[in-house]
Amino acid sequence: VQYDTPFIDRILVQVSGATEVPAGAQIAAVLMAVAALLKCAQMPFHGWLIQVVESPTPVSALLHAGVVNLGGFLMILMAPLISEVSAAQWLLLAVAGPTAVFASLVMMTRISIKVRLAWSTCSQMGWMLVECALGLYELALLHLVAHSAYKAHTFLNAGNTVELSMKKRLVTVNEPGAKQWLAAAALAGLFMLPTVFLSNETSTAHMFSWLVPGIALTILLSEFLSAGGGVVTVGRGLIIGAAFWALYWLQKTFFGMVLAPPESQASLLEVVFVAALIAILVRGYYQIRYHRFSPAGARLYRFLFAAGYLDEWSTRLTLKIWPAKLPDVVRPRAVVSVSSTSGSGESA
Template structure:
């Protein structure tokens, strides 16, 4: 087994080393050799990630420098696949751009750092890689340094990232002092074996929760994520699919500790829960596709952190993987998304009637109730994890049934519901098996709090979608369109604490006027 572990460690380590070598090669080689080296780098990195995941078993190794758990393998496969797609897309997207070489260098540095975070079992290596990601990302956010919105977004991101790094560094220091080891698996093993959590560890859990909230761009620290759409499309795809979700990865990695600290769980619920509802509704008021996708990311990261707070770590990992794949595709396919969005606006929206809602609820119940009754999960949060998709399926089927009628429509609704539920059940079960998360400790109050948030979201969705022109709908729409002016408040406070010299929006030019009488020219 030791030999297999060494082979897996070698394959895992080769992934960030390949990306780092590719970054150096991109800076030194000629254009033709750059393309060949990058293509080979991205493909080999994915091959090594597959070899590390498949070739040597999925088990946890105690006291080593590398993380050999399924979580590490899943993240490594995700980031290498994302890198391969982004690398190929960027070659064509930035062809002829003088900044292409610089972009590819920092892209590979980020991929190397994210891969290192996925495979490391050491607190210091994790922290250094976390910082390297933020510093490298800042270079890409400033790809167009003469754009004021891009510079402002990078400035705010720089400040929030430093705060997150400070919180994470202090948390890791407290854990090291408390457990006298820098290895993550040993720390978590001691947490699981103890009957109580020391005060220092509870503070560390709270600090890591703050770092995760900042990394996931939760309200009111979300504005930079909305404004970075000024950067090239591959940057947005990388940020939304492979970087902003690292806060959720941190919570999943530290699940044994986070699940034992109620203060950290409530901090996630109190910030991420309202953010998820607010961002979901704001997204419905946006016209720009990239801005709408950015608000969607803010919302989805909020729900992912809520799932972590409830102890549904397997669902959070499913959310992380699915969101990364969806956002990478959405940003890279933004041109076709615009056309699809325009077509959707031309379709009349039919408000479902009571008969449609009842039929949809019955169809959803045919899938939801047997799953809840037959599952072995007794914790209230786990039962709730089956109820929420039932609500989503009810909304989906109600709109489908309202658009048509008849037995054929009901049959098609059953097919849609079957596919929807089968995919959700399979993925949730799979991630639960490979992750083996700790038992959820969510209280009744926490579940009720999240249920109230979901009820508020459904109510706001109904108002905006079907009754936007009503007095109440118009007021709500105006408030959401302005996003509560939260980013304006955050921007003013940020610039007051740490001023920044932003590029001029309009560069003054000399205006030459020709006199009609004397023919002389005056410069004004």
């Protein structure tokens, strides 16, 4: 009604050429953000995704590699409108950001491989929506494609989990020291800093998009260097870092050329908010990974293992708002014991 056309492509053209978004279109953008949050199983409406892992593994593979991505697809499709409505962007950040951090940490405590993958999907969908909120739609598209391929493979490969788990038990986890952290940060900086300076992206959000993989690479290299090995290990670290960064740069550039997204309108406050979430995630990862059996680590592990009891709270609240009518109890037929029938036969 606002743009006098039912066609999405024409609406997006008018949005791109307008200087101000009408109030009705802003409300529509917020409602589309709500739809994306529901479809992507963001808290507190994440329970359906965790519970449907009881379905057969091929069905789970199709669900986690396809259907759950529709929220991100909707945000990418409506990028010109979403990028102009700050209320929709903040809604995505406020819900998907904490969900991504919480689900990432809960995933580390899961025992069942399918439940672990379900929490991983919940987390990855959250980060994808955060990227949309920051205007990094090329990263969201990369996330969507890579997550689909990864989840389809991991669900269909779930049968090898027992063997992989036994192999992991043979690997000693060494906590990186200060030297390993500094060396890993230096190696990651060799790839990150030149890329930031050579890229033509000047917005805060796009510069931040290079910092996040730099943090991930630092964590990866720190664990790799903590295993020891001297110069050979450093050389292997450089090879791993170069392959990691080359793949990220090529894929980010490719999807940026394919999508040609609108320029990011993310404010500094939004970027700082996401940076704080990532700092919490790294701190929680460090606690669970290396200090799980400390008093603080044990308390955090128990809380995350129970997923904060969010499923129970949301279920009780839902039943209070929409009480479910339970089916009538069917009385079973009277069961006649064998002894009573035999006794009656003898008396007869």
